[in-house]
Amino acid sequence: MSDELIRLSAAELGEKLAAGDVSSVEATRAHLDRIAAVDGAVHAFLHVEGERALETAADLDRRRAAGEALGPLAGVPIAIKDVLVTKGMPSTSGSRILEGWIPPYDATPVTKVREAGLIPLGKTNMDEFAMGSSTEHSAYGPTHNPWDLDRIPGGSGGGSAASVAAFEAPLALGSDTGGSIRQPAHVTGTVGVKPTYGAVSRYGSIALASSLDQIGPVTRTVLDAALLHDVIAGHDPLDSTSLPMAWPSMADAVRRADVSGLRIGVIKELDGAGFQPGVRQRFHEALELLERGGAEIVEVSAPHFEYSIAAYYLILPAEASSNLAKFDSVRFGLRVTPDGAGTVEQVMSATREAGFGPEVKRRIILGTYALSAGYYDAYYGSAQKVRTLVQRDFDAAFAKVDVLASPTAPTTAFKFGEKLADPVSMYLNDIATIPANLAGVPGISVPTGLAPEDGLPVGIQFLAPAREDARLYNVGGALEQLLVAEWGGPLLGRAPDLTAHELSATEEGAL
Amino acid sequence: MSEISAEQVAHLANLARIALTDEEIGHLTTELAQIMHAVEKVSEVATPDVPPTSHPIPMQNVYRDDVVGNTLTAEEALSGAPESDGSRFVVTAILGEEQ
Numbered sequence: 001m002s003d004e005l006i007r008l009s010a011a012e013l014g015e016k017l018a019a020g021d022v023s024s025v026e027a028t029r030a031h032l033d034r035i036a037a038v039d040g041a042v043h044a045f046l047h048v049e050g051e052r053a054l055e056t057a058a059d060l061d062r063r064r065a066a067g068e069a070l071g072p073l074a075g076v077p078i079a080i081k082d083v084l085v086t087k088g089m090p091s092t093s094g095s096r097i098l099e100g101w102i103p104p105y106d107a108t109p110v111t112k113v114r115e116a117g118l119i120p121l122g123k124t125n126m127d128e129f130a131m132g133s134s135t136e137h138s139a140y141g142p143t144h145n146p147w148d149l150d151r152i153p154g155g156s157g158g159g160s161a162a163s164v165a166a167f168e169a170p171l172a173l174g175s176d177t178g179g180s181i182r183q184p185a186h187v188t189g190t191v192g193v194k195p196t197y198g199a200v201s202r203y204g205s206i207a208l209a210s211s212l213d214q215i216g217p218v219t220r221t222v223l224d225a226a227l228l229h230d231v232i233a234g235h236d237p238l239d240s241t242s243l244p245m246a247w248p249s250m251a252d253a254v255r256r257a258d259v260s261g262l263r264i265g266v267i268k269e270l271d272g273a274g275f276q277p278g279v280r281q282r283f284h285e286a287l288e289l290l291e292r293g294g295a296e297i298v299e300v301s302a303p304h305f306e307y308s309i310a311a312y313y314l315i316l317p318a319e320a321s322s323n324l325a326k327f328d329s330v331r332f333g334l335r336v337t338p339d340g341a342g343t344v345e346q347v348m349s350a351t352r353e354a355g356f357g358p359e360v361k362r363r364i365i366l367g368t369y370a371l372s373a374g375y376y377d378a379y380y381g382s383a384q385k386v387r388t389l390v391q392r393d394f395d396a397a398f399a400k401v402d403v404l405a406s407p408t409a410p411t412t413a414f415k416f417g418e419k420l421a422d423p424v425s426m427y428l429n430d431i432a433t434i435p436a437n438l439a440g441v442p443g444i445s446v447p448t449g450l451a452p453e454d455g456l457p458v459g460i461q462f463l464a465p466a467r468e469d470a471r472l473y474n475v476g477g478a479l480e481q482l483l484v485a486e487w488g489g490p491l492l493g494r495a496p497d498l499t500a501h502e503l504s505a506t507e508e509g510a511l
Numbered sequence: 512m513s514e515i516s517a518e519q520v521a522h523l524a525n526l527a528r529i530a531l532t533d534e535e536i537g538h539l540t541t542e543l544a545q546i547m548h549a550v551e552k553v554s555e556v557a558t559p560d561v562p563p564t565s566h567p568i569p570m571q572n573v574y575r576d577d578v579v580g581n582t583l584t585a586e587e588a589l590s591g592a593p594e595s596d597g598s599r600f601v602v603t604a605i606l607g608e609e610q
Binding site: 102185211314368438 | 516525543554
């Protein structure tokens with residue numbers, strides 16, 4: 001029963017809850033049990049709510065029994081990336097400098113999921129302040145990929161992606177600054193969506209780069225992502241970059257998914273050198289499937305995308321160095337007082353030295369350099385011009401096609417430590433995902449199968465014009481349907497059984 | 512353009528208020544030079560005729576009504592502070608001896 005519950009999609013679980021076949025307490029307990037069984041090996045969570053999650057679920061069950069009208073995800077458990085502040089739950093953003101901090105308020109997406117009756121299970125692991133592509137930069141140790149525990153789950157939102165891939169949660173929230181939702185989805189065989197910039201409020205999201213960050217859904221199916229997207233999107237007066245507009249239902253877009261006549265542009269620059277053969281093979285098979293489904297595949301060029309990473313690694317550190325100035329040992333988090341006390345500036349410097357990890361220091365120094373007098377025009381100013389050029393590439397492409405497609409990332413999950421010593425090669429992971437953040441357009445990653453050479457999951461990325469998020473759900477939903485029919489079941493059905501090795505350990509202990 | 516010295520890194524660390532160790536300054540000097548070399552590529556296409564973009568979806572004049580919203584109580588605002596006196600944040604000396 002318990003194993004059956006955790007393997008349901010959020011949509012299916014929501015239907016069973018609504019029909020009274022299962023209670024939210026049962027569903028929540030099943031996921032807490034799963035976390036207890038496998039998270040020692042996966043380490044997706046930094047904090048688990050436990051009893052409090054069960055109390056929230058019991059309250060929801062009472063409301064349902066009293067006849068209250070509830071949404072489609074009411075009673076469904078959810079994991080929350082630790083970048084989002086949560087009232088009463090520790091929020092660290094993966095950093096030692098915020099260890100033990102309990103925020104006095106909820107981020108708007110958290111408020112919205114609570115209002116929709118979802119049950120927060122806990123907080124998920126991430127690279128410190130979302131700086132990374134592997135979770136190896138978390139101050140609390142890496143998350144392991146459920147497909148192969150020796151490999152990275154992607155980053156920065158590796159915890160959220162691994163939690164849904166390991167069936168510890170049916171849904172999770174993520175944040176995407178340069179691919180932190182989509183690249184983990186790609187390497188864990190899950191679905192991840194970065195909505196249009198401003199579609200989901202950033203209020204209460206611990207900012208990395210304010211002009212790039214966007215909160216979005218992390219799930220196992222496209223419909224689940226759409227249902228969660230419908231819950232979290234919408235105008236928020238607490239975020240001045242929040243778009244004041246009404247959004248169509250993304251769930252309806254999935255349910256009506258139909259690619260006949262849809263023009264899909266394949267980005268020439270993201271389909272060649274540097275991409276692993278198995279990644280490209282599954283990408284082209286997916287395109288053929290869509291073509292047989294009635295879509296028209298067109299090649300398009302985005303000549304300035306190759307400058308995206310360079311621009312991104314100037315804009316992001318510049319914005320991050322300003323955003324992280326708030327960690328000053330005064331209002332929240334760590335305070336380290338050097339020997340013989342000293343001034344507030346010395347306390348601040350000692351605190352930041354002890355509280356920040358190497359990647360965070362690297363990017364703060366880089367950002368401070370890029371913003372320095374005398375270098376500003378050459379670095380930050382030029383990067384902002386590249387941003388214009390990338391937007392123009394998107395405008396030109398979307399004049400010809402409805403959506404764009406590329407592999408989500410160049411390779412499958414790499415092993416721990418493989419790229420840790422070489423920051424530049426780590427940064428290259430984000431080549432396909434970064435352009436969307438620079439231009440503010442939405443993107444989705446949908447699993448397309450396993451790379452034949454290593455048996456690890458790969459994904460396809462679709463991009464749509466700003467405010468046209470529904471197009472992603474249409475094409476993503478259609479592709480998922482075609483692929484699952486071809487596979488005879490979801491891709492995650494083929495993931496290794498994580499309890500097997502736990503079980504043998506228990507048995508050994510019993511002897 | 513990407514010649515970066517250890518003295519420069521130490522200066523940047525001071526500006527960013529991070530008390531880096533000499534060893535960290537050494538590593539960062541090498542890494543920053545490599546990273547800057549990789550990102551200097553932006554200047555190849557950033558010609559004078561291209562306008563800069565600071566924000567992906569620009570908005571102007573985002574106002575709200577001038578009414579008091581939900582705000583934190585002093586107790587809530589101080590709840591995460593390393594040190595407070597119940598109504599204010601407490602910090603160590605603002606000025607050093609020589610100041």
